Amino acid sequence: MELHILEHSLKVASIEKEGIEICTHGLIKLAFLASKTRCKFFSLTETPEDYTIIVDEEGFKGEGLSLIVPACFQASGALISVFTCATPSVTLELSVYLNISVFFFFSWVIFRLQVRERDLPMVMHTLSSEFTLFRVVNGETVAAHNLGITNGFVKPKLVPRPIIHPLSSPSNMFCVTSLDPDTLPSVATLLMDVMFYSGGIVVIQSHFRLFPNNVLFTSASGELWKMVRIGGQPLGFDECGIVAQISEPLATADIPAYYISTFKFDHALVPEENIQSVIRALRTESTAAQ
Amino acid sequence: MELHILEHSLKVASIEKEGIEICTHGLIKLAFLASKTRCKFFSLTETPEDYTIIVDEEGFKGEGLSLIVPACFQASGALISVFTCATPSVTLELSVYLNISVFFFFSWVIFRLQVRERDLPMVMHTLSSEFTLFRVVNGETVAAHNLGITNGFVKPKLVPRPIIHPLSSPSNMFCVTSLDPDTLPSVATLLMDVMFYSGGIVVIQSHFRLFPNNVLFTSASGELWKMVRIGGQPLGFDECGIVAQISEPLATADIPAYYISTFKFDHALVPEENIQSVIRALRTESTAAQ
Numbered sequence: 001m002e003l004h005i006l007e008h009s010l011k012v013a014s015i016e017k018e019g020i021e022i023c024t025h026g027l028i029k030l031a032f033l034a035s036k037t038r039c040k041f042f043s044l045t046e047t048p049e050d051y052t053i054i055v056d057e058e059g060f061k062g063e064g065l066s067l068i069v070p071a072c073f074q075a076s077g078a079l080i081s082v083f084t085c086a087t088p089s090v091t092l093e094l095s096v097y098l099n100i101s102v103f104f105f106f107s108w109v110i111f112r113l114q115v116r117e118r119d120l121p122m123v124m125h126t127l128s129s130e131f132t133l134f135r136v137v138n139g140e141t142v143a144a145h146n147l148g149i150t151n152g153f154v155k156p157k158l159v160p161r162p163i164i165h166p167l168s169s170p171s172n173m174f175c176v177t178s179l180d181p182d183t184l185p186s187v188a189t190l191l192m193d194v195m196f197y198s199g200g201i202v203v204i205q206s207h208f209r210l211f212p213n214n215v216l217f218t219s220a221s222g223e224l225w226k227m228v229r230i231g232g233q234p235l236g237f238d239e240c241g242i243v244a245q246i247s248e249p250l251a252t253a254d255i256p257a258y259y260i261s262t263f264k265f266d267h268a269l270v271p272e273e274n275i276q277s278v279i280r281a282l283r284t285e286s287t288a289a290q
Numbered sequence: 291m292e293l294h295i296l297e298h299s300l301k302v303a304s305i306e307k308e309g310i311e312i313c314t315h316g317l318i319k320l321a322f323l324a325s326k327t328r329c330k331f332f333s334l335t336e337t338p339e340d341y342t343i344i345v346d347e348e349g350f351k352g353e354g355l356s357l358i359v360p361a362c363f364q365a366s367g368a369l370i371s372v373f374t375c376a377t378p379s380v381t382l383e384l385s386v387y388l389n390i391s392v393f394f395f396f397s398w399v400i401f402r403l404q405v406r407e408r409d410l411p412m413v414m415h416t417l418s419s420e421f422t423l424f425r426v427v428n429g430e431t432v433a434a435h436n437l438g439i440t441n442g443f444v445k446p447k448l449v450p451r452p453i454i455h456p457l458s459s460p461s462n463m464f465c466v467t468s469l470d471p472d473t474l475p476s477v478a479t480l481l482m483d484v485m486f487y488s489g490g491i492v493v494i495q496s497h498f499r500l501f502p503n504n505v506l507f508t509s510a511s512g513e514l515w516k517m518v519r520i521g522g523q524p525l526g527f528d529e530c531g532i533v534a535q536i537s538e539p540l541a542t543a544d545i546p547a548y549y550i551s552t553f554k555f556d557h558a559l560v561p562e563e564n565i566q567s568v569i570r571a572l573r574t575e576s577t578a579a580q
Contacts, residue, residue, distance in 0.1 A: 022311070024314045024318065025311040025314035025486060026311075028314065028318070028486075029487055032479045033479060033482070033487060036483065036487050185478070185480070186475070188478045188482075189322050189475040189478045192318065192322070193326065196318075197319055197323060
């Protein structure tokens with residue numbers, strides 16, 4: 001399997017619900033007017049707690065967000081992209097290989113994990129034993145050199161990973177979809193409405209021309225997803241293994257999941273019809289932790 | 291000819307170019323998400339000097355603009371709407387009848403003048419001798435009663451009205467067009483781009499369901515207009531007769547004009563092919579003032 005390490009450094013920032021108004025000017029430009037900005041990657045996730053934005057440095061500085069979003073709420077990282085249909089086993093493999101804090105978010109045909117920039121050489125070393133690594137340099141995809149830097153972490157055999165954070169599942173349903181960038185203008189007012197004026201939960205990810213495969217697929221099945229939120233208190237950026245705790249039992253039960261990290265919490269989207277078995281499986285792991 | 295006095299009190303406010311970012315959240319809601327707001331009238335005019343917004347009190351307070359836009363840059367007024375194709379002679383008639391400060395702005399099939407609320411009874415008395423006046427009360431159009439209040443101003447016979455403010459005409463051309471509100475979403479990203487991210491000069495007017503005739507027409511001829519700006523220093527809100535000074539010579543020369551007042555200056559749009567004769571006609575009046 002191939003992993004692509006992209007050349008853009010990303011910022012993760014949290015914007016309070018009440019603070020979104022002063023960021024609207026920059027966020028609308030990033031989300032809807034790609035041709036006016038040099039930003040190559042932008043993601044916005046709205047939860048009841050906050051807005052999480054993930055944006056490359058060009059976008060962060062260029063649109064004045066660096067001046068508005070308080071500096072203490074930022075984290076930097078590099079982006080690793082996996083071009084595959086996301087399956088629980090792939091998530092699991094990546095989770096257990098990385099004994100460092102990672103930031104996971106899925107889009108339709110790719111999924112991405114974000115690691116701290118200083119952890120990147122170590123991550124590459126750890127992953128190189130099982131994955132083919134590529135690096136994007138000045139827009140060209142080249143084979144990535146393994147620098148042999150390790151944190152001494154050895155891939156564990158099946159060790160128990162009890163779930164240590166409380167879980168909750170809201171009653172609402174989620175729809176995961178995707179659209180061609182050319183179609184974006186026709187739904188712009190609708191998206192602006194859900195982004196800034198309606199409350200609720202929404203995830204917007206624009207990756208513009210960042211990925212070689214820019215043909216996106218739209219779900220025709222119209223399936224709905226339910227969410228499991230991981231964490232009672234904000235999780236922070238230092239803890240390892242949270243993704244693995246959730247993805248292992250789901251992989252064992254053969255349940256697909258979309259994993260979305262935000263600034264404060266992690267979220268797993270699972271197919272609506274699986275929610276009861278997901279809760280059963282995860283509750284067993286939670287009990288094991290006590 | 292009929293004049294309709296609408297029931298909404300309007301605010302005129304000026305937003306500095308650098309200040310537009312913090313107003314984007316409210317302005318986008320007013321311009322593109324009419325169903326989310328109780329605002330019935332919204333107009334935005336961008337010039338090189340500033341943004342002028344004209345909005346009813348619901349929109350001004352509801353979208354938080356009353357907190358953002360400095361109070362000293364606001365003026366209140368009532369709206370009089372004339373349902374007719376705007377012609378120079380109509381502009382002239384209205385201009386010379388009103389010896390008070392008015393705020394003129396045109397849209398495609400109607401034109402509107404805004405007068406201070408305290409001047410309204412006097413304006414109605416003055417206009418009632420030549421126009422049929424209607425008033426909109428709780429959404430119903432009813433005959434307006436003339437309260438017999440006058441400022442003692444008598445319609446002048448042909449008195450000279452020399453132009454006392456300096457004129458300038460930028461080299462750019464203008465397009466005047468109109469679209470059905472249902473079409474708005476399809477051009478939203480384009481309009482947001484010219485409104486907030488491109489500089490230049492743009493006038494956006496949304497009157498939602500305020501006017502009984504909500505069928506708008508689009509120019510098929512694609513004719514272009516040039517602009518004459520009136521004023522070297524900001525004109526203020528107290529001076530009378532500025533519209534008449536400009537509209538009289540244009541009416542005499544039978545040249546149609548779109549008249550647009552902004553917070554700082556007045557602007558007349560005239561057909562591109564007439565610009566030389568307009569400048570000649572107005573220069574004669576300017577010379578007369580010296």
